[in-house]
Amino acid sequence: MRIFFMIIQVIASLVLIGSILLQSGKSAGLSGSIGGGAEQLFGRQKARGYDALLAKVTKIGAAVFIACSLILVYLQG
Secondary structure, eight states: OHHHHHHHHHHHHHHHHHHHHHSOOSOOHHHHHHHHHHHHHTTTTOOOTHHHHHHHHHHHHHHHHHHHHHHHHHHHO
């Protein structure tokens, strides 16, 4: 049982690494932080398509990783 959760945790960590690295940056330095705030305020920077899919994959991967970590700690003790 413990080995199963360890394998799931490794898969979840690889999914997290891949999905985080594939996401596009939200700003481009100082100029992006100034201009990006105005774009977010007016709703021009909504996550769509590929970015939305990567955001969902990241959230699910993080939830699975945390759940497996807690289960492994419980099984340890």
